[in-house]
Structures are given as structure tokens and as C-alpha cells.
Amino acid sequence: MANLPPVQIENIQKALNLTQKLRSNVTQLFQKLSDGFDDVENNDKTLLSEIQKSLGSVNKDFSDLETGSNSLTQVTGSGNSQLLCIDPVIDKTSTYSQILQSYKWTDKMREQAAYAHALIKENPFKRTHVPSGLFPKRIRRNQLAYSYPPNRLDELINLLQVQYIDTMNISVVRPLGSSAVVQVVLGKTLKALLVFRGIVIEWVKVKGFMEEFQNEDGKVDIWSSSRYEVFRKITNHVTAATLHYYLPEMPDLAIKSIMIWLQSYSTLFSAPCQKCGKFLQNGLPATWRCLRTKKAYHEQCKLMIQMK
């Protein structure tokens, strides 16, 4: 509206006035027509002359408006959208003030965050002394505990073979590709079969010295249990110990410690229970070896110690 020429504004103003005048005249005419027919006989002439007068003025107003509207040009451009700002409905809602307030808030927050960043940069407060670069490495090792290359286990077993050459005979077979099956012969007491996945012990079986882990076809049999009760019991204990010594972050250490622990079974038949001093309990020798001290205990005696 503001960018229109003044003449145009005047014309529009005039046209609006004419429209108003026309509308009022037409309204008056209709008013008279609806009211004035009650006493047609008395004032017939005056009424007709009045209607004629009104119709004449309506006719005059209409022709004026027609000539005035011809002088108006069409408003081009963004059209009615420009008039939105004078829409009074928007002024009644609080949207504008709310937007303004939230803008102020964000501005303030940004400002304070900048101050906080500057302050924290000056005073670092770390909870651990480990450089942050090590963390991703440790997480990666966790995942890799199962997926070490086979030669890694071979190296470890070679090391253990040399270390325990006097007490244990350790051998590795790989019947199904990369998963290693390690057979440990402990003195003339027992044989243990450890099935590895990567470098983690997955399955344990213990049998007597005279029993075999090969079935009739000469294949490694990891499933069949010992025919003796004492070795079936020890299988359970060794399985429990593998869980106790499970250490995915340092799998080498886990295997080394379980080998040291397993060695304590060399006195399976000759060591009496450290608690009750007897060899037998329910026909079984002291089948449990303490995970820390490696002392021999009966299963029941162990439970009694733990309860204390």
C-alpha cells in the first residue's frame, strides 16, 4: 500500500467512499420499499416520487463508482501476502513475543557455554591417569580374545610345554580347522582335554590316565565322560575353575594360571583333605583344589569352609 502513488490512493479512497454511499442508498431504498407499502392509498404519489428519487441517487452512485473504478489500476506483486502484517489476529496471539524470548534465551546460553568452555579448558579434571588414546585399544583386545590367530596359541603352548616338561605332557591337535584341542597328561594321574576357541577355553573333559580321548575311528572325542566317578567330578571342578580364571583382557594369563592350578591335581590320590584329614568321603578322594592356595579339600569340606 505504501509504495502506491498518491493519486492512486486518492482514487481508491474515493471509490471506497462511493461504494459506501451506494450501499447506504441501496439499503435505504430497500428499507423504504419494505416499510412504506402499508398506506399506499394516501401517499401514493409521494411514495413513488421518493422511490424514484432513491433509485435516481443509486443510479448516480453506481455510475460514479463505475467511472471511478475504471481509473484504478490492478495491484501487482506479492499480492495479499504483504497485507498479512496488518492482520490483527497475529497481534492477538503471543507467538511473536515467545519467539523473541526464546531467541534471547539461546543467545544467552551460547554466551554462557562459551564462558564454560573457556573455564574447563583452563582447569582439566580427569578421573583416570590412563591416556585417552589407550581406551579404544583395550576394547579392541576384548573383542579379539576369541579371534587370535592359531599360531598365537601354539606359541603359548610351546612355552608351557617347556615350562612344565617334568610334570605335564601337553599336545595340540586341530581336528576342525582353527579351533585347537589341547590334551594335557598330568603325571600318571589324569588326562585333561581343553577345547579352545581363539585363546579362550570353551570345553573341558577330564579322564583317567588309562582312558583315551580317541574313539574307535581315531578321531578326538570331546564329549564322552570318564567311566570313573572321581574324574567326572573333577571335570565339573575344572569347568568351574575355567570360569574363575576367565580373563578376556589377558587370555595368556588365564591359561597359565589354570595350568598351574591343574598341576595341583598330581597329588589327587595321595593328598588327604586339609580340613578333615581323611582321604575319602563318600568313596571319593579330595577332588577339590583351592583356587588360591591349591590345597586339597573334599567337596563337602570346601562348602563348609566357604560357609565359615
Add this chain to the structure above:
Amino acid sequence: MGVVSVYMFPVPEGKSGQQVVESLQKSIELLGATKTGNFCVDCETFQTSIQNTQQRQVNILHSSDHPASCFAILDAGTCLVADSLFDGLMQKLKHYYQQRKGSKIESKGQRYEFGDFVFKVGSVSLASSFKGILLEIEYCPCIIAGDCWGLLKEMASSIVGNVAEQQPNVIKNKLEHVYTTADTMCQYLEHFNNYKKQTIPPTAVSTGR
């Protein structure tokens, strides 16, 4: 197959062999053992028949636990474990080795199992006359006598008492070596020889086994 200890159980005066065997069986059953059939260990003695040479003996033993084997033990203690066909071979050697008459001695009785232990209560009869009682205790998972002797002794003493204290000579000599069935047969032979040496028969009445 594990370590075996064979004990001679004395028959007290005034009791029959049958009574003592029954009381032994009862105490084993009380322990929780289950009956797993019968067993028999027999021994025959052969002697050299050639004159003017030193008399030599060979003892042929059979065990029902090893039905396909035959154990031939010389008096020097050497043991040969062969197939049961060895009996036929001994018959062929009749001119050199002759069976001594009335020398067949055997131990027969019940077999029990308890966990990894095997008990055999046998009454010994020489030429069908009762001689005494032998109790065999076997601990199956172990093969080194020296390792499990304490354990065996503890189990034996709960059944036979003080008799368990004495260590069989065979075990004494083989504490660190792998124990075999041949050693068990040597123990039986030792006991059989002791019974044969007994000139006076035991006071108990023959059970007729």
C-alpha cells in the same frame, strides 16, 4: 583296572567261614555298595617232572574278571600273561611239567561296587575244603600303588580293621610303578601258598564251597 590290595581275613574261633563271609558282605552293603555278580580266581600248580634237576614250579591262575587271559607265574615271581589258550599249551608240555594232584585252589564269592571301588569277598577252598577268606579291594581310577595306598588303607580299615595295616609285599616292591593285573595275581598266589602251607586245617567248619 586299578590298584588292588588282597587281604586275608582271619576266621575267629567258634565261627563258621560262612558266618564270617556273611558279616563281611553285610558290612560292605552297609557302606552303600551294590552287588554286581560273582567272581572266581583259581590256581593250578605244575611241577617239573624230569629227574636229577632242581624242582621248579609254575602256577597257572585264571580270574573271572579277565576271562580271556591266563596268568602263569614262576616260583621266582616272573609272571607271564597269555591268552587262555595257554592252558592247552601246558597240556602239551606234559612231559616236562606235570600237574600236581589236589593242588587246585580257588577263591570264590560275591563282587560289589561302590563308586570307583570294587570289593570281592571270596572264600578260599583247596580241593573243596574251606581254607579261609580273602577280601580284595580295588581302586579303579589310579594305577600307581604308592599314590593311592593311603586311600586304599583307609577304605580297607573301615571294613577289615587292623588287618588293613599290613602292606602286601607286591605293593611294597612296586610303589612307584604302574600297577597291573599280574600284580594282583601275584598277591593271590602269595595268599594261596600261605594257605597251602597251613598244615593244621582251620578250626572253622568247612563251608563246602
